[in-house]
Amino acid sequence: MKLNTFKDRIVGYYNTGNCITLRSKPGRGKTSVVEQAPAIISAALGKRMGYSYISGPTLTPADTVGYLIPSKDAKGNAASFFTRPPWWYTAEGLPLEAYDGGVVFWDEEDKTEIDLKKVVGEMALTGRCGPHKLPNGWVVWMAGNLRSDRSGSTRDLDHLINRRCELKIEDDLESWLDWGLKSGMPALALAFAKSNWHIVTADAPEVQGPWPTPRSFVMCIQHLMQFGDGSGKLPHDNAAQEDARGYIGSAAAAQLMNFIRLEYELPSLEDILADPLGTKVPERADAQMLVAYSLAARVDVGNISAMVAYLDRFPQEFSVLFADAACNRDRNILNTPAMDGWCQRNGTLMVTISKLRAKR
Template sequence: MPTSMPTHPSPRLDVADQLLGLLGEFDTEPRPDTQLEALTLAVAADLPVLLWGEPGIGKTAALNQLAAALELPLTTVIASVHEPSDFAGLPILGDDPAQQGVPLAPPDWAVRLVRAGRGLLFLDELSTAPPAVQAALLRLVLERRIGALQLPPGVRIVAAANPRASAADGWELSPPLANRFVHLPWVHDHEVVVRGLGGTWPVATLPWLDPGALRPAVALARRAVCGLLTARPELVHRLPSSETRRGGAWPSPRSWDMTLRLIAFATAAGSSREVLSLLVRGTVGDGPGLELMAHLDRMDLPDPEDLLADPAGAVLPERGDLRQAVLDAVVAAVRNRPERARWDAAWALLVRAVETGAPDLLVVPATTLAALRREDWEVPAAIERLAPAVALSRRADLAAAAVARPARAGR
């Protein structure tokens, strides 16, 4: 007689399920995460984000954590296994196509997002989607439309891709699609992985926007972007020459508008310079992004005229490159309007600089300022306080040059 099948799971599998449950238990700890903060700000700014990382690096886990933190339902769509019509809409014949046309029906996941009114749409494996699918994604990413369906404002879009070298049948992203994303590199943190495998995973602290900082943040963002592009008009639009770079971040009017928005959000959130750098370089590219960061640094520098008016109360930047820029600007201001009182004030400012920072930064401004002296101007006593520091810096430069000469001669 045939043996009847058991109607309940095997006790051995019950034990296995218990073991799986124990392996799934973990604790959490708060931990700052630059990558996740940059991602969260871009999502809050309602900008599509593209995470670039090797397979298995934790991109999907980060999206699950982000969705949970923002209390958004997560919808995952594998772009590479869909046809173009899945994103453009499936044509459906009606009773009278000649009169009513042929409507484009959206896929079920899009309908669910519209019904929910909010959500996080995760487009995975974007770099393995063929060009025809990438073209169909353009309208979804930019206009949030699928066929005749408009996604609600509460839906945010994040995509993930592997570099072409590590993607199965990978394609470079088309320039029009690439220019619609904020590109963020995604790498693993060794310490986080080790602690997580040990049973303690981090819970990232998400940025908080200060309601009182919104208007100043917008003003700063507009001033920064417009100031840079006024001085460097060639950066407004620069399509890279290589196919690989065209598939990443590059400057265009669209990406500069995205950058302006990200500066405002990062400023209102009080984010670090590292987070802001990730965002702007991921939007307009490394070169223009670094220029923008340098421009932002210069915007925060004190006015040379204010420093000359009160050298004793001057507060100089701590970073060496910014301090050097301030001192050079002060000397330039004296050169443009050379007066005895301004010349003396500049020397007093150099004394304050040597008392609060590295003396090697004073060699060039002190030498230039000395060359501006008029015959009837007495040498200020402050110069004596600078002489030892300037002489020491010069001796160090001469010693470094002497060491470098034999090294160059031996090449």
């Protein structure tokens, strides 16, 4: 399943009341999309939804069911009770019962100790966790990797598999691009991923070491952004290449550095706006893609006409790429005269713009 498909179905999954478990290779964005679930459900149902996070690899018995405290009952006889476990409180410091419902998210479920899997697995089915019972409206969702991913997974238990709906998340470029646009990823990162998705989603190397996943690629880009020269372009010096190797490995880092160097050879925004009909159009397809994403990140109703005049000289596929990225970032340009005129000359673009307008 694609992450965007899962996201579109979140409210329905919640309404089932069942445990949903996402499986994928490492670093595919499962946690990020589940973190959005309470806000999506709240908006759809008009309820106050909470979110509680459990980290499977660090889970201990006390984290799971709380501490057993010696005490006395009403008649003075020796007794004991369990404290509430840490996950009973959200990041807001409120207990689960303070909400209309929510998602208890058990991340890295596959790396949890076997005995604790049994405890949380029962909570996923019945809401019971030792002496505790989830308040109404709360569900348990999980995410993890497969044992074949060499990610430290422990053994799966059939009776727990039978208590949940397992969804395998695909490597999906469009879902990642959608996330990247909304998260403010630089144009270069979007263009590199679109041109080199096979690199960004490479399998783990036989010899252990850094390798690219969507997660490590994003971490690498965010790291390099801290060392730019203020122009918005990423660095490609020796230190930057060494840093990139530390995130995504030598081969992928070399490809990324070459792509970054390409950006320095492209026409500037100032040149394009000043002379959209005379400014040179890059010959390479990956350079054209990079220009389209870069312009989409800086378009507004004031400069859309010049950008359209320049991009009208590109192959049609890049006009669609630009329009999709630009209009999702700034919907004010959807109904500009420049965009309307462009659609009249480009049938493929008209279909894209019609879909974007239908989302409003």
